Amino acid sequence: MNFALTEEIKGILDTAHRFVEREVVPRLKEENFKRDMVSKMGELGFFGCAFPPRYGGSDSGFLAHSVVCEEISRGDSGLRSLFNLQAMTVPYTMMEWGTEAVRDKYVKDLVLGAKLGCTCFSEPNAGSDLAAIETQIADKGDHFEINGSKTWISNGTVADYAVVYGTTDRNLKRRGLCAVVVETKQTGWIARETPKLGDKSSPIAEITLENVTAPKENLLGKMGDGFTVAMTALDRGRISVSSGAVGLAQACLEASVTYANQRIAFGKLIREFQQVKAVIAEMAAQIEAARLLVRKAAWLNDQGLPFTREIAIAKYFSGEVVVRAAGLAMEVHGGMGYSLEMPVEKYYRDSKLYQVGEGTVNIMRLLIGDDALGIKNANRPRFHTPSEFRGQE
Ligand SMILES: Cc1cc2nc3c(=O)[nH]c(=O)nc-3n(C[C@H](O)[C@H](O)[C@H](O)COP(=O)(O)OP(=O)(O)OC[C@H]3O[C@@H](n4cnc5c(N)ncnc54)[C@H](O)[C@@H]3O)c2cc1C
Structure with a gap:
């Protein structure tokens, strides 16, 4: 190792x-x-x-x-x-x-950041349960026509390109799902920004798709591959999200250390109090464990090995760690934790996303529990093209 x-x-x-x-x-x-x-x-x-x-x-x-x-x-x-x-x-x-x-x-x-992207899984009636997606993708011979509603779409108001998940036939459930690349600068892509608690550098939108079109070559995988495409996309996305949780938790720890080294109570720096030190120790230990879990999953991905189980564990654990760290950081800061002058109130608002986006805590526990109980192997083969392009010039 x-x-x-x-x-x-x-x-x-x-x-x-x-x-x-x-x-x-x-x-x-x-x-x-x-x-x-x-x-x-x-x-x-x-x-x-x-x-x-x-x-x-x-x-x-x-x-x-x-x-x-x-x-x-x-x-x-x-x-x-x-x-x-x-x-x-x-x-x-x-x-x-x-x-x-x-x-x-x-x-x-x-x-290169020259164009902006967004990814459209979630709908008013389909979040954790992607097989319930209602957006219609119709085959019109030489192109696709797409109609439906999407919700919680990060970058939805600013994106140039979108990966849109929809169904050709709702009766087919997950086997009817398709993923299509859509150019958003067209009539029929209607995006409205929705306000939210935190994570505000990334705007969120409700999207209405009215007779939006995409060329046939913009289909990802084959017709009916959409669910598998989504699952592989989410596995990759969970690497970003879990890493983000660790980084935010680290920010909470660093802010707490700075404050504990400056704030005086009862005539001494608060870092001298055992209970404050214990909080700092808990944060440091949990962050280190979360970081190792995330890096292991990313490393497995680099080796071309399955990592669905490992990244689900990392996502679940790091999401819990960051929310705990943000709460503890508020505690170390006392009243100043509640102040808009300090960064920790922002960390607190931002942290909650990590228990929701890219699969909720419960969905991660479902995946991990099913695997542990032998009900469903999380690392069953499903990659269509396991990074076959790696090493290309
Ligand atoms: C800041 C932010 C950014 C987002 N960005 C995007 C984006 O860019 N694109 C996109 O498509 N989506 C995005 N989402 C949406 C996100 O992926 C969904 O919110 C998430 O998948 C949960 O879906 P839901 O909100 O419909 O909750 P629901 O699925 O309705 O879940 C509600 C509750 O029920 C629980 N639950 C549901 N099913 C089960 C089950 N089988 N077992 C146990 N518990 C269950 C959940 O864990 C949760 O606690 C974003 C969300 C947020 C908050």
């Missing part, structure tokens, strides 16, 4: 660290979508870790992707959310399942 990061990954981490300190931390309280940040992160190669050079990437892998996501999230969790859209659930899904035409037309611009 080798837990050391390679020199290449250390270099990427160092670049990300400098970017966070210079560009992200000073703008922490500007809680809005920052287009310039997407461009900068794209240009610095942050989205491209898992992509070959031909598509704007560095081919440094998923562990590198995880390390970058963690560092960005330490700076601003909302900016990390963009990694799902600019790296994983949109362009990586196109790489893995798309035709050559799709890869060539869309992937590089997303990876």
Whole structure:
């Protein structure tokens, strides 16, 4: 076993660290979508870790992707959310399942941050249960026509390209699902921003699709592959999300350490109190455990090995850890935890997402429990093209 990061990954981490300190931390309280940040992160190669050079990437892998996501999230969790859209659930899904035409037309611009992506699974009546998707995808001979409603779509108001999941026949349930790449700059793509608690660097939208069209070559996989496409996309996305949870938890720990080293009560620094120290120790221990789980799953992915079970465990655990860490950080800060002057109130709001997005806590427990009980093997083979493009020039 080798837990050391390679020199290449250390270099990427160092670049990300400098970017966070210079560009992200000073703008922490500007809680809005920052287009310039997407461009900068794209240009610095942050989205491209898992992509070959031909598509704007560095081919440094998923562990590198995880390390970058963690560092960005330490700076601003909302900016990390963009990694799902600019790296994983949109362009990586196109790489893995798309035709050559799709890869060539869309992937590089997303990876470089020149264009913005979004991914459309969720609907008013279909969240955890994706087989209940109602959006209709109709085969019109030379193109697809798409009608329906999507909800909770990150980047929905700003995206240029979307991966839209829909059904050709609801009676077929999951076997009727298809995934299609849609260009959003067309009549019929109607996006309305919805306000939310945290994660505000990443805007959320309700989308109505009215006779939206896409060429046939924009189908990902085959007709009826949509459910499997979604599951592989979610596995990849869970690497970003879990890494983001670890990064945000780390930010909570760092803020707590700073405060405990400054605040005086009963004539001494609060770090001298055993109970404050115990809280700091709990945070540090849980973060380290979560980090190891996430990196193991990312490493398995880099080896081309199944990792659905491992990333579900990492996602579940890191989601619990970050929410706990954010609560403990508020506690260490006393009244100042509640103040808008300090970053921890933002961390607290941002943390809750990690128990919901990319599969809720319960859905992760379902997957892990089914596997542990021998009901359903989480790591059963399902990858259509297991990263066959890795190592390409
Ligand atoms: C900030 C944010 C960003 C998001 N971004 C996107 C995005 O970009 N694209 C996208 O498509 N979606 C996105 N989502 C939606 C997200 O994926 C869903 O909210 C999530 O999958 C849960 O679906 P739901 O909200 O419909 O909850 P539901 O599925 O209705 O679940 C409600 C509750 O019931 C529980 N539950 C449901 N089924 C079961 C079961 N079988 N066993 C036990 N418990 C169960 C859940 O765990 C949860 O506690 C985002 C959500 C948030 C909060």
